[in-house]
Amino acid sequence: MKNRIKELFSRKNSNVLSVFYTAGFPQLDSTVRVGQALQKAGADIIEIGIPYSDPIADGPTIQESNKVALENGIRLSIILEQVKELRKTVNIPIILMGYVNPVMQYGIERFARDAAAAGVDGVILPDLPMDAYLEDYKQLFSEVNISNAFLISPTTSEARIRKIDQETDGFIYAVSASSITGARGAFADEQRTYFKRLQGMKLKNPYLIGFGISNHETFSEASKYSSGAIVGSAFVNMLRDSKDKEKDIQTFVGSLLN
Template identity: 55%
Template sequence: MNRLKQLFEEKKGNILSIYYTAGYPNLNSTLDIAEALEKAGADFLEIGVPYSDPLADGPVIQKSSQTAIDNGMTVKLLFEQLKDLRKRVSIPVLLMGYVNPVLQYGVENFCASCAEVGVDGVIVPDLPMYEYEEMYKDCFEGHKLSNIFLITPTTSEARIRKIDELSNGFIYLLSTSSTTGKNLSVSNEIEDYFARIKGMNLKNPTMIGFGISDNKSFSKASEYANGAIVGSAFVKLMGEENYLEKIPAFISSMKGKEAMTV
């Protein structure tokens, strides 16, 4: 059982995942941020692989991605940085990126590098489901990597059932069909969507993302899923001075607790 599956076995609710961009704000900050997030109480991490055309991301993450590229971050360099990942971090870690850099690196090489450094799963929003199933599933599973699929309020039940069959980690529920960075506004329509997915009794755990920015939105999402993913709100924090020192208070505020000491 990989770390991701073990987490969902041991903790059923209020799971907090944090997304941040590799190589931002500084080229060599990736592992320092990961270590600080684990110490502060994050349950698992999603490290973004910077890409020049991040279609699903809003302006905050787009800007961080461009800054990381300007800093010199590449897929190859990221894997070099992650060689010491498991000496410093024990919680599950996923890589989130777009299919083009993965294909350029080579899917087999990418999966092998993930396994070598201790990455537990991958989120590739623009990888078509049929391509994954026909061409890459054996490679991912052979390296014990969970491939995380995304669903939106417009995803059909048939497709959701298919995704549930193909998944072996969790399913990522987008709170909206738009880009990242919008604050979660839980309208009746969105609440109906969350309730509909919860009522499907999927075999895989679910995590809600896009618009989770504070304890209120995190708590609301956790009513309908196993937890939630925070991205833009945390990436904004990474742009501030003394950002590492502010991580414990940020995580505690998301969870609605007093700041943990590190």
């Protein structure tokens, strides 16, 4: 069984663009149309957010999109159905990102089986402790060929980064700052120091930089130090305000890459 994340990084290891958006936002049925438009526009990875009532790591933009999506009636079972529908037309990697609580409520084994059947390639569960992952999730995910991406930040110790690198089988999510999500203007010197430190560690897995990537400048700079970058809040803002999503998604992705 192929894993599209591993496949992607085996042939492309620079300027990889992963775009995050919230499932069920702005409308309940937006999930599929947005994903299709992202592939068409040239994104490399689609990262679909699982809305949660208390998204503590997220800034105002993504918090608000979570609230709207939940009010629209989105839930994990619907998201998996939407991914299944998306898979009929989309062949780039699809990652589900969210807090571990909805996954536990759904049932870990059931989630792993249903996510794989729907065509999910990977998950990012920021609040899942590594020990719990290794004990309860790793074997399950491995059996159904789902990659798990751990987060690291400027305050993560070298020993922990090495351990994460050892336990990763897709890519590592390098958070650019110890803060909440949100679009920012430019990187500070201490962030560049952190990026250079990661570069110097010669990790075996690729890593993508996220948090604060909002335009061509931040995407290009992040990509100098890594395999690429993850864009979230800036894209969600655009979706909220867009009157012509397909056209605006094309323009947004183009503005990041060119």
